[in-house]
Amino acid sequence: MEDIRAMIGEVFNEVADAILTGNxxxxxxxxxxxxxxxxxxxxxxxxAELAAKKYNDFEIVLIGPKVDTSLNIxxxxxxxxxxxxxxxxxxxxxxxxxxxxxxxxxxxxxxVGRVITPGLGKELILATTTGTSSTHRVEGxxxxxxxxxxxxxxxxxxxxxxxILNVDGAxxxxxxxxxxKERGYDINFSESVRSDGGCIMRGNDLLAAASDVMVxxxxxxxxxxxxxxxxxxGGSYESLGYGYGPGVGDGYDKIICILSRASGAPVxxxxxxxxxxxxxxxxxxxxxxxxxxxxxxxxxxxxxxLKKEAKKSEPAKVKMPxxxxxTKSIAGIDILELENAVATLAGAGIYSESGMxxxxxxxxxxxxxxxxxxxxxxxxxxxxxxxxxxxx
Numbered sequence: 220m221e222d223i224r225a226m227i228g229e230v231f232n233e234v235a236d237a238i239l240t241g242n243x244x245x246x247x248x249x250x251x252x253x254x255x256x257x258x259x260x261x262x263x264x265x266x267a268e269l270a271a272k273k274y275n276d277f278e279i280v281l282i283g284p285k286v287d288t289s290l291n292i293x294x295x296x297x298x299x300x301x302x303x304x305x306x307x308x309x310x311x312x313x314x315x316x317x318x319x320x321x322x323x324x325x326x327x328x329x330x331v332g333r334v335i336t337p338g339l340g341k342e343l344i345l346a347t348t349t350g351t352s353s354t355h356r357v358e359g360x361x362x363x364x365x366x367x368x369x370x371x372x373x374x375x376x377x378x379x380x381x382x383i384l385n386v387d388g389a390x391x392x393x394x395x396x397x398x399x400k401e402r403g404y405d406i407n408f409s410e411s412v413r414s415d416g417g418c419i420m421r422g423n424d425l426l427a428a429a430s431d432v433m434v435x436x437x438x439x440x441x442x443x444x445x446x447x448x449x450x451x452x453g454g455s456y457e458s459l460g461y462g463y464g465p466g467v468g469d470g471y472d473k474i475i476c477i478l479s480r481a482s483g484a485p486v487x488x489x490x491x492x493x494x495x496x497x498x499x500x501x502x503x504x505x506x507x508x509x510x511x512x513x514x515x516x517x518x519x520x521x522x523x524x525l526k527k528e529a530k531k532s533e534p535a536k537v538k539m540p541x542x543x544x545x546t547k548s549i550a551g552i553d554i555l556e557l558e559n560a561v562a563t564l565a566g567a568g569i570y571s572e573s574g575m576x577x578x579x580x581x582x583x584x585x586x587x588x589x590x591x592x593x594x595x596x597x598x599x600x601x602x603x604x605x606x607x608x609x610x611x
């Protein structure tokens with residue numbers, strides 16, 4: 220009888236909340252583990268209470284030691300038991316999503332961060348910030364692009380713009396993603412704010428949030444998260460943004476968002492909001508749909524080709540043509556492929572030198588060899604487009 224009364228009371232409370240807030244239907248439940256922060260359990264609870272006060276469309280469940288709060292608590296007293304309980308609650312459906320620290324994802328899953336850029340205050344999705352999408356750098360960044368697109372769509376961005384940060388491997392990632400687009404998977408590439416444009420992004424584009432999704436390797440993404448989150452505090456306290464985000468991967472069926480141990484209450488608050496938004500936006504369902512679309516467009520073939528290229532031995536030693544004065548530069552070559560590009564041109568009888576221009580790696584050729592060099596590099600997929608001043 221008491222159980223029935225409690226159930227009826229809960230129903231009436233839900234109806235009353237719905238009338239007051241205008242949010243009908245069951246609320247999304249988000250768990251927050253409360254052990255492991257450098258700022259202590261109280262800081263995490265403070266962030267949860269801030270979220271409960273600020274947002275009324277999701278419910279927060281604390282998982283950790285008993286504390287003085289009006290929020291629901293599932294009591295555990297160790298980090299090991301805390302994560303075990305969190306996983307159990309996600310598996311059983313008691314929780315729709317969770318926010319935690321220091322969680323180990325399987326290889327193939329990495330987290331998609333969300334920050335607020337300084338100056339214009341625009342949101343930027345960083346793909347990715349923790350975890351390992353692949354042990355192969357370029358393959359990992361291609362997957363990161365998909366993870367970022369998936370997360371953006373779960374947040375309600377129907378056609379997110381995508382930029383690739385100018386780090387090692389960026390040009391190979393660009394080539395792979397453009398091939399995926401040509402084969403039928405729609406990717407909306409952004410344009411750099413710099414005058415030469417293109418989807419390869421520099422520091423200015425990070426600050427300006429020139430794209431909805433910024434693709435990079437996880438270690439760079441982790442650094443970017445820390446800089447954007449703590450640039451006003453000197454680094455010890457992360458006060459801005461939404462945390463390191465949900466773990467996303469092919470076939471991964473949980474929504475677990477990550478916080479840094481340095482995350483302060485404001486970030487804890489928004490990380491809970493981020494987790495709830497991902498749950499409401501059906502992140503795992505969207506992930507399955509996007510991977511299905513990408514596979515139909517040949518994703519597996521493209522990734523396998525990337526791994527084959529990585530396994531190739533160093534460029535064969537070829538006799539270098541006679542030295543010339545090189546004054547014409549060809550940009551758009553990935554730094555990881557510079558040596559291969561010089562060897563490829565030498566094999567075609569063209570003398571060239573590698574260098575570093577203001578926008579990244581370049582190949583230098585003589586004026587009379589320029590157009591032929593462009594053709595050779597383009598035909599060998601070492602550049603993705605021909606320069607505008609080339610008549611080839």
